[in-house]
Amino acid sequence: MIVSLVVVLAIPLVLMSGLLYKSAVLLEEHSMFNLLFSKEWKPLSGQFGFYTFIISSLWVTVVSLLIAAPICLLTAIHLTQYAKRWVLNLMHPVIDLLAGIPSVIFGVWGILVVVPAIADHIAPFFGKSVSGYSILAGAIVLSIMIIPFILNILIELFRNIPTELKEASLSLGATKWQTIKLVLIKKILPGIVSAFGLGMSRAFGETIAVLIVVGNVTQIPKGIFQPGYPLPALIANNYGEMLSIPMYDSALMLAALILFVIVLFFNFISRVIIIKSNKHN
């Protein structure tokens, strides 16, 4: 038991040190600050700026969360507070099924449906002419992928609220909606925030589904209809081909390290919020 515990605890450390060791080649030549804030990505002429990739990652993640968050919250409220018992029982396996679909299928579906929809309908509606491969396409695909994940956590949160709270609020004359808005959500707010945080780190690291539809253009996106190039896509696109060029290899490992650190940071913040709220109660 102790051994397995140690193994589990060691995994992130081993991952991190491995990535650090591999990135050392690049870090000897360039300063970390330069790598993180330079926009020039021309590996063959020795320029390794990760800024555009980091910004693209944030764009895709934030937009996908903006799409997924309200949907998840409203669905969770409906299923736990308004819907009949059997609807929830029916939805549980459906949500799990959604969560189990391999991401490459979402990506292919994105090519078949989302990209043409953006090119032919959504972008023209906003008066733009684009190819459809864009931050928005990536975000839509991502949001559908993280919805089941966040939804599961939210449903659990709502179901674990003591009934007394609800009853007390209703008996004081609050309407059902007021009760939900002012009592229930307030009670589990930290939990909701951390559910979104966990969803965000899931989204941040999602690779293949986003890579297929996002356009992979090395530029700072200026809007959701522009193509972007997230970090995981950078690694996946170049990994097989560029292993034999030491600097390039090292740069990809550093990209993995940056991704790792950012996701750890999201998770850490989510955890802290949960712990704080538990103390609070």
Place this chain on the structure above:
Amino acid sequence: MKKNILGIFLIVMAIFTGAMVQSGCGSRQNSSESNDGELKGTISISGAFALYPLTVRWAEEFQKEYPDVRIDISAGGAGKGMADVLSGMVDLAMFSREITPPEIEKGAWWVAVSKDAVLATINAGNPFLDQIRQHGISKEAFIGIFLDQNIKLWNECPGITGESDKINVFTRSDACGAAEMWGLFLGKNQESLKGIGVFGDPGIADAVKNDKLGLGYNNVIYAYDINTRKKYDGIEIVPIDMNGNGIVDPEEDFYGTLDEVCAAIADYRYPSPPARDLYLVSKGKPDNKLVIEFLHWILVNGQQYVSEAGYVHLSDTKIENELQKLK
């Protein structure tokens, strides 16, 4: 006495370990000849997707001739093959781009085994199709489209008139030989090519098929069907106006069938790059007799399977040169 036995035991162990390390811990058998002079053993190959179908074909034919030989092939990208071969994981790497100096420094040794080419592809429903076929697109115009971005509309290409429709440029998102070659043709590398990045050769073909204003580039076998020898439905090839006179001359017009294109690539009527040699790479000159034999067989007997698989023959002088390397 005991000490002696211990000593002998240790020496035997050391020899054994040495042998294990030599043979790569048993992961690679060295070839040997059985008593009747038949070839035996295993060859492991990994690397570029571009060369994978042809190598599989060669391996099948070679194993028919030498049933005691096993050839394991896996595809994972040219760089992966190169990394595997330089670290001694495999005997040969399939390689589809020019070998870089850092790779040569680490001991890469190569033999050219075949050729293929990258072609500019457009949608068969492109509104300017007739004009494009008549005038072609020159290298300068391609540079304007893929690098400088000073040509953004179809009617800004020399000789093409009509509506102000955008060119939707597609490039490969994954690092690959095809994009590298297209970049070299325009005087730069893959990383300088502008356009929407799409994953994989079939990815670009699909993107172009679905976009009337799309422009991309594909390997020959993704633009032509090797069974019918014709272009895939929905895809057209952009003729390259090599001499820049604004007209596709008869000698620049060879895109009708797969065989015509391959013939043009073979006799350099189609420029190189984007035509390219495909290599098999090893770490230093292979000392394994079986590997040498296999490479020799590819250059001599294997060439007959090249064109039906949709690739291009090496010229006779080239084959002569490569055979010299094996001696």
